[in-house]
Amino acid sequence: MINTKKSSIRSKVIEMSKTWKGVSDIHKQTLNALIGEFSKLHYIDEGNNKINVKCIYGGAERVVARINVEDNIILPIISVIPKASKQDESRRRYFPTLNHTKYWDDKKQKAVRIVSLAPKPINLFFEINIWGKYVSDINQLAEQVRRKFNPSMPVITEIHKDTKSFIDSEENSYQTVLGDSDSRVMLKKVILRIESYVPNPSFIVTSTGKIEEINGQIELRK
Numbered sequence: 001m002i003n004t005k006k007s008s009i010r011s012k013v014i015e016m017s018k019t020w021k022g023v024s025d026i027h028k029q030t031l032n033a034l035i036g037e038f039s040k041l042h043y044i045d046e047g048n049n050k051i052n053v054k055c056i057y058g059g060a061e062r063v064v065a066r067i068n069v070e071d072n073i074i075l076p077i078i079s080v081i082p083k084a085s086k087q088d089e090s091r092r093r094y095f096p097t098l099n100h101t102k103y104w105d106d107k108k109q110k111a112v113r114i115v116s117l118a119p120k121p122i123n124l125f126f127e128i129n130i131w132g133k134y135v136s137d138i139n140q141l142a143e144q145v146r147r148k149f150n151p152s153m154p155v156i157t158e159i160h161k162d163t164k165s166f167i168d169s170e171e172n173s174y175q176t177v178l179g180d181s182d183s184r185v186m187l188k189k190v191i192l193r194i195e196s197y198v199p200n201p202s203f204i205v206t207s208t209g210k211i212e213e214i215n216g217q218i219e220l221r222k
Contacts, residue, residue, distance in 0.1 A: 009115065010098050012211050013203055017117050020201040020213070029157035030124055030194055031057065031082055034165075037148070037155075038078050038128065043140040053078055053141060060187070063131065064176065067185070075185060076132035076141060083125040088195065091121035113205040114214070119197035125168065128190040138188050142170075145190055155194055168193040 039055040054074070058066065059081040067073045097118040105112045128145065132138040145167075152164040171189040204212045 009205060009211065010096060013098060013115055013117060014096055016203060016211065016213065017200050022201055024159070024199050026157065026159050026196060026198055027082060027085070027124065029159060030155055030163070030196060031080060031126070033155050033157050034080050034126055034128075034192070037153070038080065038145070041078065041141055041144045043076060043137050055080065057081070059127070060129065060176070063129065067131075076130065076137045078141065079129040079131065081127045081129070083127050083191070085122055085124045088121040088123045091195070114202050115205055115211075116202040117200040119199045122196055122198050124194040124196050126192045126194065128192060130188040130190070132186050133184075135186055138186050142188055142190070155196075159199055160196060163194060163196050165192050165194040167191070 035055050035057060039053075041053045041055070042050050043053060045051055053076055055078040056063070056066075058079045062081075063077070063079045067075075099116050099118055101114045102111050103114055104110075130138050130141045130145070132141070149165070149167050152166050155163040155165050157163065168191045170191070176185060176187055202214050204214060206212065
């Protein structure tokens with residue numbers, strides 16, 4: 001027998017989700033998480049000193065421009081840039097499944113029921129660039145990057161706590177000229193695949209069966 005109440009709630013949530021005007025910041029949160037993770041790397045210099053390496057946002061052209069213009073850019077350095085993303089059909093749920101959760105509303109001093117459509121699986125791709133003047137420095141950093149994946153590395157954001165990332169491909173180091181000068185640096189690229197999800201909007205189901213959109217003003221905790 002079909003539960004007409006559940007079916008009605010699902011239909012309303014599907015309809016309200018279609019007209020939702022909000023935007024998820026999963027891409028930005030993932031980028032910030034990766035920058036934070038790769039800011040923990042270091043290399044050992046010729047004097048056997050442990051030197052922390054800075055991680056910044058930017059693709060090849062942006063980083064080269066910064067190295068040319070800014071005196072405080074010290075190599076080696078790591079940069080992160082988002083690439084194309086696409087839906088992951090292998091993790092897709094074809095039936096509009098509803099997620100149900102109960103939270104405590106501090107303002108109303110009672111538990112509330114939260115529903116949303118299952119999140120949409122998406123693969124996010126990021127390019128990790130390792131810049132350096134010496135192959136030995138790049139090799140040290142590349143080794144530390146690889147050790148983080150066994151076989152995956154967790155990417156923790158406010159939206160998802162258990163997202164897995166994988167090394168999708170690597171490109172060999174090569175030399176690039178900095179602007180009009182004769183300075184050259186080595187560059188190694190590592191492409192990451194992050195198996196993430198795009199969240200759908202969440203709604204409160206009241207005791208009367210009315211469905212209300214969460215507007216961000218409600219303070220929820222489990």
